[in-house]
Amino acid sequence: MNRKKLILPSLAIAALLGLAGCTSSGGDSAANEVAADATPVEGGTLTYFANTEPPVWDGQRIPSLNANSINSSIFDTLIAQDEDGTYKPGLATDWEISEDGLTYTFTLRDDVTFHDGTPFNAEVLKQNIDRPINEPDLATVSNGIVETEVVDEYTLAVKLGRQNAGLIHAFSTPHWPIYSGKVLTEHTPAELAASPELSIGTGAFKVKEYSKGAKLVLERNEDYNWAPETWDHQGAAYLDEVTIQFVPETQARIGAITSGQADAIDQVPPLNIPEVEGAGLQVLEKDNTGTPYYVALNPNLAPFDDKNVRLAFREAIDIDGLLDGVYAGVYDKAWSTTLPGTPPEGAFDETLVDSWGYDADAAVELLEEAGYTEVDDEGYRVKDGERLTLNWYVDSLYQQTDQRQQLGEAIASSLKDVGFEVIRTPFDTAAYGVELAKGEHHLADSSRGFADVGTSVFPFTTIAIPSSNGGSGINYGLLSDPTIDEAYATISSSLDPAERIEAAKVAQNRIIDEGFAVPVYVPKKIVGTTDEVHGWKFDAVGYTDSFYDVWLQQ
Known part of the structure; x- marks a missing residue:
């Protein structure tokens, strides 16, 4: 059949x-x-x-x-x-x-x-x-x-x-x-x-x-x-x-x-x-619909407080190659943190398609501009004697979904080619949000299905930052950005479709331009x-x- x-x-x-x-x-x-x-x-x-x-x-x-x-x-x-x-x-x-x-x-x-x-x-x-x-x-x-x-x-x-x-x-x-x-x-x-x-x-x-x-x-x-x-x-x-x-x-x-x-x-x-x-x-x-599977970056913690390092991280990931290898090309690459088809119609910014992608040479240049000019004997980038090490927190339950454990390990392994060391640490679901709230991680992954654009922007707002006592927030990158917060205020309150769509596009472009998250694939x-x-x-x-x-x- x-x-x-x-x-x-x-x-x-x-x-x-x-x-x-x-x-x-x-x-x-x-x-x-x-x-x-x-x-x-x-x-x-x-x-x-x-x-x-x-x-x-x-x-x-x-x-x-x-x-x-x-x-x-x-x-x-x-x-x-x-x-x-x-x-x-x-x-x-x-x-x-x-x-x-x-x-x-x-x-x-x-x-x-x-x-x-x-x-x-x-x-x-x-x-x-x-x-x-x-x-x-x-x-x-x-x-x-x-x-x-x-x-x-x-x-x-x-x-x-x-x-x-x-x-x-x-x-x-x-x-x-x-x-x-x-x-x-x-x-x-x-x-x-x-x-x-x-x-x-x-x-x-x-x-x-x-x-x-x-x-x-x-x-x-x-x-x-x-x-x-x-x-x-x-x-x-x-x-x-x-x-x-x-x-x-x-x-x-x-x-x-x-x-x-x-x-x-x-x-x-x-x-x-x-x-x-x-x-x-x-x-x-x-x-x-909603958000794709994406990796959120914590811009509050070095080295991701440097935009060049965030962009270098994104440019260093061969998403197309990884999707072909892990999923045989069945999953489509995601270009934005809002998925195509997410209501209202037109909220997904199509201009982001092909606007960024894998470029290892560009990633290296960005890292060198950020001061990571040395490489240690294991092949990792170094600045001021500190290795370029990233801590990636994962929810162990959802790593079973879509072979995300395999995909995450493949991403971490491939990043060594440009000098990133990535350490993945699993937590059970009950502890995950609380651990993220401590702000000691660089990376966390997520996806969120919902048939309204508001939920694709909410995970990047200040009000969605996990709290230390409950950890129920879904802003896994602990991002607090006035431009995104202002866009979400419009999305969540306006009954004018055109206003909501325009605000959604502002948020998507801000997230991509600043390297606050890396969209990976369209879940299905x-x-x-x-x-x-x-x-x-x-x-x-x-x-x-x-x-x-x-x-x-x-």
Whole structure:
């Protein structure tokens, strides 16, 4: 079977204006195309091998795409985002925005119940949306919500301290899981984060069984009858159950699907695509939006306090050659810290394509201008008796994604050619942000999927710098730059598409011109499935949106 590459349209900027009748996530998949004339069948268990277990299950706490791809089947969103980028009703049937852009009033469905049988209403939604007000370490505090007011049983007003052009989009993502009020009342935030058994939402599937480090079993919510119109059917999901096994070993996942032990596997490595296709299986792809996989440089610490050294570092990396070697050219090189297709349309600055690249000779010249004129007996550059050594901190969990450990080691090794010594130090996810906040690192890598340009600029703002007591910030380079902060202020507040696009381009050019980060590749979701799997969907970010429309050919 030929490999299908999924291409979903960019989000329309009209969505960001918050016009009533706007919605959600979803998009046609290759599996849908294959089964265009087939009739969906109810029943069966889908066995899905995921590459990692989410480190945290609470979407508000850590914006983990691994968690999102599971939580989107357990939790409904307030708003839904359609494949054309517009927003439509989810748990909210309608919404209005005040003239000053500071008050959002949501009218809610009156026929929804949680998995525990308790009703969904404005009081419960208030509990959920008040969480970042009461828990300042949540990732969602950046949305600027300061107060919520229950207008009546099914109407909630959300008040902001500043305009937030991306709020409607934020409410359309699994970053805002809407928990049962009973769960929020009876359990601590730490408990929500630790186990999906407390992930009690209103979604098409509910948690049946969980074995930490091994698997999660979801079962169909038989009462589900409030799917957004963005989906392909109404009523309960087709599948009886979904068994998600956490299998970080690539060959174990490949072996499972080729042997019939799995119906679908996550994160097929590019070098394994021929093997999967050769077994007669489907390979489904979707490029991510948001930020690429990039390496952030810490400009507060020598030698990266010198712009020449930062630029030399970037020029010394043969990204094209490394991508060919590690990924067989399946991943495209990234030219900016904002990915193509990230909404609003046009936010990615196309003038940055081919504006920089590998030039070892230029890198050497820049290093010599910075005073690194000597080379020691091991081939490393030296200045004032100090070797040009860089400390690269890595999150050990995410190094399993996309063979990033192999790629990182290849980058570090290649940098020796121009005289950089790179030392990679792994940390577990819990300690990673705290260690970065100490400011003792030179390099840290990341990627962040999100279908709005604000999230591709936020990781480079002062307000996103990790704190020493929690480390939850995502500005891994500890960058504080007035030009970028000013651009982000416009991006996050303006409802004018042209203003947001222009500000996004200012930020992208500043990051590239100053060498604050090195974009490496465009991440993509690559899923392998058997021919019996139909209805697979990806969201606008490029990750599995839900198992709701998935069905198995009997």
